[in-house]
Amino acid sequence: MNLPADMRRGLGLIGAGRVILTQDEDGIRITTVDHALKRIRALAAPFAKGRASIVDEFLAERRAAASREDEEDLDGGHD
Numbered sequence: 752m753n754l755p756a757d758m759r760r761g762l763g764l765i766g767a768g769r770v771i772l773t774q775d776e777d778g779i780r781i782t783t784v785d786h787a788l789k790r791i792r793a794l795a796a797p798f799a800k801g802r803a804s805i806v807d808e809f810l811a812e813r814r815a816a817a818s819r820e821d822e823e824d825l826d827g828g829h830d
Contacts, residue, residue, distance in 0.1 A: 754781075 752770075759768065762783050769784045 754762075754764070754770075758781075759765075762768070762770070762781070763785070764770070764783065771782045771784060771787055773780045773782070
């Protein structure tokens with residue numbers, strides 16, 4: 752779909768930008784992917800307050816497990 756240049760500039764689209772089209776009772780809405788992601792993050796933010804990134808938590812857990820395994824290997828697997 753081709754959008755007029757002034758609309759593209761208004762949306763902050765450069766080159767072949769990606770947009771999301773949604774239809775409701777009022778018509779069709781055009782949203783940039785970046786704007787949609789910002790909105791999703793804003794909606795999710797209250798649920799993540801005070802928490803680290805789940806990816807960061809996962810990586811920290813995996814590193815701790817690997818460290819424990821390394822220690823067990825060095826000890827010869829004995830308690």
